[in-house]
Amino acid sequence: MGLVMGTFSMQSKQVDYRKDKVDDDLEMTMVCHRPEGLDQLEAQTNFSKRELQVLYRGFKNECPSGVVNEETFKQIYSQFFPHGDASTYAHYLFNAFDSAHTGSIKFEDFVTALSILLRGSTREKLQWTFNLYDINRDGYINKEEMTDIVRAIYDMMGKYTYPVLKTDAPKQHVDTFFQKMDKNRDGVVTLDEFILSCQEDENIMRSLQLFENVI
Amino acid sequence: MAAGVATWLPFARAAAVGWLPLAKKTMPKPPVDKKSRNDEILIVNVSGLRFQTWKNTLDRYPDTLLGSSEKEFFYNEDTQEYFFDRDPEMFRHILNFYRTGKLHYPRQECIQAFDEELAFYGIVPDIIGDCCMEEYRDRKKENQERLSEDTEAEMATDTPLPPNSTPRERLWRAFENPHTSTMALVFYYVTGFFIAVSVIANVVETVPCRPIKGSVKDLPCGEKYSVAFFCLDTACVLIFTFEYLMRLFAAPNRCKFMRSVMSVIDVVAIMPYYIGLVMPENEDVSGAFVTLRVFRVFRIFKFSRHSQGLRILGYTLKSCASELGFLLFSLTMAIIIFATVMFYAEKGTKGTNFTSIPAAFWYTIVTMTTLGYGDMVPNTIAGKIFGSICSLSGVLVIALPVPVIVSNFSRIYHQNQRADKMRAQQKVRLARIRLAKKGTTNAFLRYKEEGGLQDHDSDSAALCLKNRSSFEHQHHHLLHCLEKTTNHEFTDELTYSEMCMTESVGYRTSRSTSLSSQQAVSSSCCPRRAKRRAIRLANSTVSVSRGSVQELDTLQVQKSSIGPQSRSSLNARTEDLKLNCEQRDYTAAIISIPTPPANTPDESLPPSPAVPGILRNSRTTSYTQEAVKISSL
Numbered sequence: 001m002g003l004v005m006g007t008f009s010m011q012s013k014q015v016d017y018r019k020d021k022v023d024d025d026l027e028m029t030m031v032c033h034r035p036e037g038l039d040q041l042e043a044q045t046n047f048s049k050r051e052l053q054v055l056y057r058g059f060k061n062e063c064p065s066g067v068v069n070e071e072t073f074k075q076i077y078s079q080f081f082p083h084g085d086a087s088t089y090a091h092y093l094f095n096a097f098d099s100a101h102t103g104s105i106k107f108e109d110f111v112t113a114l115s116i117l118l119r120g121s122t123r124e125k126l127q128w129t130f131n132l133y134d135i136n137r138d139g140y141i142n143k144e145e146m147t148d149i150v151r152a153i154y155d156m157m158g159k160y161t162y163p164v165l166k167t168d169a170p171k172q173h174v175d176t177f178f179q180k181m182d183k184n185r186d187g188v189v190t191l192d193e194f195i196l197s198c199q200e201d202e203n204i205m206r207s208l209q210l211f212e213n214v215i
Numbered sequence: 216m217a218a219g220v221a222t223w224l225p226f227a228r229a230a231a232v233g234w235l236p237l238a239k240k241t242m243p244k245p246p247v248d249k250k251s252r253n254d255e256i257l258i259v260n261v262s263g264l265r266f267q268t269w270k271n272t273l274d275r276y277p278d279t280l281l282g283s284s285e286k287e288f289f290y291n292e293d294t295q296e297y298f299f300d301r302d303p304e305m306f307r308h309i310l311n312f313y314r315t316g317k318l319h320y321p322r323q324e325c326i327q328a329f330d331e332e333l334a335f336y337g338i339v340p341d342i343i344g345d346c347c348m349e350e351y352r353d354r355k356k357e358n359q360e361r362l363s364e365d366t367e368a369e370m371a372t373d374t375p376l377p378p379n380s381t382p383r384e385r386l387w388r389a390f391e392n393p394h395t396s397t398m399a400l401v402f403y404y405v406t407g408f409f410i411a412v413s414v415i416a417n418v419v420e421t422v423p424c425r426p427i428k429g430s431v432k433d434l435p436c437g438e439k440y441s442v443a444f445f446c447l448d449t450a451c452v453l454i455f456t457f458e459y460l461m462r463l464f465a466a467p468n469r470c471k472f473m474r475s476v477m478s479v480i481d482v483v484a485i486m487p488y489y490i491g492l493v494m495p496e497n498e499d500v501s502g503a504f505v506t507l508r509v510f511r512v513f514r515i516f517k518f519s520r521h522s523q524g525l526r527i528l529g530y531t532l533k534s535c536a537s538e539l540g541f542l543l544f545s546l547t548m549a550i551i552i553f554a555t556v557m558f559y560a561e562k563g564t565k566g567t568n569f570t571s572i573p574a575a576f577w578y579t580i581v582t583m584t585t586l587g588y589g590d591m592v593p594n595t596i597a598g599k600i601f602g603s604i605c606s607l608s609g610v611l612v613i614a615l616p617v618p619v620i621v622s623n624f625s626r627i628y629h630q631n632q633r634a635d636k637m638r639a640q641q642k643v644r645l646a647r648i649r650l651a652k653k654g655t656t657n658a659f660l661r662y663k664e665e666g667g668l669q670d671h672d673s674d675s676a677a678l679c680l681k682n683r684s685s686f687e688h689q690h691h692h693l694l695h696c697l698e699k700t701t702n703h704e705f706t707d708e709l710t711y712s713e714m715c716m717t718e719s720v721g722y723r724t725s726r727s728t729s730l731s732s733q734q735a736v737s738s739s740c741c742p743r744r745a746k747r748r749a750i751r752l753a754n755s756t757v758s759v760s761r762g763s764v765q766e767l768d769t770l771q772v773q774k775s776s777i778g779p780q781s782r783s784s785l786n787a788r789t790e791d792l793k794l795n796c797e798q799r800d801y802t803a804a805i806i807s808i809p810t811p812p813a814n815t816p817d818e819s820l821p822p823s824p825a826v827p828g829i830l831r832n833s834r835t836t837s838y839t840q841e842a843v844k845i846s847s848l
Contacts, residue, residue, distance in 0.1 A: 054254055057269070058222030061314075080227050093230055110226070117229040125232055132233045150237065177237060198236055207235045207242040211228060 033066035035107040045111055046119030052111065059107055067104040070094050084158030092152060096132040118212060125208055126195045140188040146174045258296035259310075264303035265296070272313050279337040281313065305332040317344035326354040364630065365637060387465035403521070406458055410517050413451040417511050420444055452488040455481065455514075476529075477520060484514040527631060531624040538623075542616040546583070549612055553579045553605040560598040567594065578602075583609025655690075660705060662691045 035041065035056070042049055060066070062076075070091065077090040097105050097113050116124050131137070135145045150170040157165065181189045181197045198204045228245075235242070257273065259266045259281070276282040291298045299306070305324065309332065312318040320329065320343055333340055343351050380388075389399035420437030427439060437444055459481045466472035487507040519525040532539065554575035561569040568591040569575045578591040582605050593602045698704050 054271075062222055076223050077227060080224070093233070096233070114226060114229050117232045126236075129233050129236055133236075153234065153237065173237065173239070176239075181236075194236070203238070203241045204235050207238065208232065210242055210245050211232055 032064075033106050035066070035111075041108065041111060044108075045115035047111065047115055055111060055114070056107060059110060067106050068110070069104045073097075073105065081156045081158075083160070084156045086156045088152035089149075089156055092132060092135065092149060095135070096128070099131075122199070122205070122208055123195060126198050127191065130191050130194050140190055141194070142188045143174060143178065146177060146189075147171065150174050150177075259306075260291075260294070260296045260298045261301055261303040261306040262299070264306070266306065266310055268310060268313070275313055275316075276338075281309075281336060283337075285337070301335065302328070302332060305329065309333075309336050309338065312338065312342075318342050318347075319344055320347035320351040320354075322350060326351070326358050330355075364634060383465050384467075386461065387467060390462055390465060402458075406454065407518070407521050409451050409454045410514055410521075412447065413455075414512070414515050416444060416447050416451075417514075448488060451514075452485050455485045455517075459485065477517075480513055480516045480519075483510055484517060487511050523631065527624070527628055531620065531627050534627070535620045535623045538616045538619045542613070545612050545615075549583065549605075549608060550576055550579045553583070553601065553608075556601050557593060557598060557605070560595055560601055561593055564594045564598075569593075569598075579605060582606045584613065585610060656705070658687065659691050659694050660707070662687075663695075 038049060038052060041047075041052055045052070047055070063072070068076075073094045074087045074090040077093065078086045080086070094105065095101075097109055099109060099112070113128070116128050120128070130141070133141045133145060133149055135148065147170060150173050154165065154170050154173075159165075178187075178189070180201075181194055183193050183197065255270050256267050257270050259268065273281045273286075280286055286297055289297045289299055305321075305328065308319055308321055318338065318340075330340065340351070389396055389402070393399045393403035421435050423433035424436040424439045426432055426434050459478070462478070462481075463469060463472065472478055487510045490507055519529060551572075554572050557578060558569050558572045558575045561567045561575075569578065575591075578593075580586075581588050581591075582602060585606060587606075593599050694705065
């Protein structure tokens with residue numbers, strides 16, 4: 001029986017050891033990030049001081065540590081699209097927000113992107129969208145990248161749609177897109193092609209104005 | 216969706232710009248946000264402690280009081296804040312819920328108070344965070360148990376019986392609660408005494424007495440005085456049989472009674488005697504007969520009706536059945552293991568006691584319970600080693616479940632104590648409540664006699680009533696309205712019971728005499744002051760609204776010296792009726808029958824012989840000091 005007791009105590013020691021390591025990891029993630037001053041942010045973005053205050057309060061409430069990592073981001077975004085799987089699109093979105101590719105979104109990134117999307121000029125908005133589509137950031141959108149994006153968007157719709165989602169719907173969508181956007185038919189869309197094509201399309205122009213008063 | 220995620224919605228909407236170039240159709244128009252999005256700080260004043268928070272924080276949970284428009288009911292225009300007259304300490308936790316999305320249960324608060332606060336603020340307790348959920352659930356369960364105990368104690372079996380109970384019910388109650396009646400108590404003690412006598416007789420029977428003359432051997436007393444013991448036994452069994460049959464007769468549910476433990480014990484206690492009577496005296500069965508006598512000792516269990524502690528012990532054992540079962544099982548396991556080991560260890564030794572494994576069981580049990588009789592001891596070294604291990608482990612195995620049983624017993628015992636204390640307190644509390652009720656009802660009757668129901672046409676009347684609170688005024692007004700509605704008046708118990716008693720006697724005569732007396736009275740005295748009935752402070756719940764009852768007209772103004780007067784003297788006295796505010800030692804009991812003509816103010820005395828036994832109600836402010844009894848008998 002003594003042997004039994006001995007082995008049990010040995011086990012528990014091991015567990016403690018492992019727990020210490022976990023604690024260390026926790027320590028690191030508890031590092032807090034503080035944003036730049038309010039004045040600086042006001043200068044950099046198109047938001048007023050008041051709006052920045054409101055934004056920061058909400059942000060800080062949800063992420064007391066001051067940073068959002070990808071997992072949390074995915075979780076939050078998925079909450080808005082319960083029907084389907086929003087994780088893939090959230091991944092692309094996260095990369096678009098995280099312009100410095102640090103792996104986490106700080107308040108500045110958050111607010112900068114919002115400033116562009118809500119208060120920026122048409123060109124800025126389109127540029128941001130181009131960045132979103134250009135997954136590997138090489139300056140060109142090719143068919144594969146576009147297909148990935150479109151498929152991610154369709155994933156968010158989920159299974160139960162009307163009319164029923166066909167398997168080649170994303171591909172068709174991409175083909176239509178490329179027909180419209182790819183002016184010189186070289187198989188890729190550059191930024192200028194993209195902006196030009198969007199400016200020609202009235203629907204897109206009109207829709208861009210819709211999201212101005214989100215905040 | 217978690218409310219906290221609402222803060223991310225604007226960002227998600229902004230990110231929708233990314234879909235625009237891909238969109239096949241045009242985007243719908245966004246919803247127009249009517250109210251201004253400016254965030255403002257709200258002040259919430261809870262009993263003086265000011266909390267300030269953003270409006271958005273409260274808006275996170277729109278189905279609670281603070282999150283919905285319900286809080287506008289508590290808005291104070293002058294101070295521009297929301298005022299709640301509630302506990303500020305508790306509010307802190309409520310507000311934290313809005314801020315963090317997690318509701319925590321403060322351990323030092325009473326669970327009921329917390330629940331009430333949650334109910335007030337419209338928060339469902341299910342959202343208590345995991346960290347506090349267990350504690351909350353435990354406390355809530357504990358509270359529920361205590362409440363159910365209280366309600367059980369309230370419906371205690373020693374409340375007075377309903378008046379129309381059959382003798383069978385009374386008998387059953389007498390058996391269950393001996394202290395409800397003297398007879399029951401006597402019976403209780405007598406049975407207790409006989410149980411003791413029977414048990415002692417059983418014991419003494421076997422003691423060796425001095426042998427009868429001519430014999431050498433010591434005889435047990437049972438055989439020496441066999442006749443005496445037999446008579447004693449018979450008497451006891453007769454009492455027990457009688458008791459059992461009585462209980463069986465009185466039991467409301469006979470099948471259930473027969474299955475109950477106590478009744479089984481009763482039967483087992485008396486059966487051996489009857490079987491012994493029936494069985495023949497031959498030697499073959501006398502062995503079995505002797506065995507039966509063993510069952511007589513079960514009479515001692517009958518004491519559990521007389522002792523609460525014994526019942527608690529029995530209940531504890533029952534509730535700890537699982538622990539006891541575990542104890543038994545683990546002991547059995549250990550016994551088998553060690554017995555086997557010891558047997559094989561001692562197998563080689565010559566002349567060993569460990570002849571078989573079952574034989575080794577005895578050794579193991581004696582060793583594990585640290586008895587150590589010494590009738591079986593190991594001789595080999597291996598046997599001794601294992602024997603010592605056996606005794607060490609025995610202590611452990613037995614010591615483990617015992618604290619559980621002990622704690623169970625202590626809990627049940629304390630519960631019982633609490634139940635008894637509750638019952639005692641309940642009596643005191645009820646008495647106090649009854650007294651308070653009496654006070655308020657008396658107040659109303661007093662109020663009436665002091666002319667509160669009339670218009671204040673005289674200053675003196677007004678003065679009398681000045682020292683009553685507005686609450687009392689309004690309450691009395693309400694009671695007055697009720698009287699007017701039902702055309703009856705409040706009175707007291709005594710007067711009412713008197714009327715019930717005398718109505719049957721003096722019914723006929725009352726009619727004529729009452730009328731004549733009243734007419735005489737009315738003719739002689741001033742109209743308004745005529746009928747002054749004696750009122751006594753009473754429980755107004757016995758108000759007389761029995762329309763069918765014809766009540767006598769008893770006028771009774773109580774005073775110490777004067778006894779019942781004749782009618783003539785009454786006539787004389789009525790002139791002495793005066794308005795007197797200070798007199799407090801009487802109250803007027805007015806009983807009236809619902810006959811509308813009779814209820815007009817005192818002046819009109821419609822001589823309506825058609826309505827027998829009408830009592831005039833008088834709302835006079837006058838009353839005398841002298842005792843004048845007008846009865847129509």
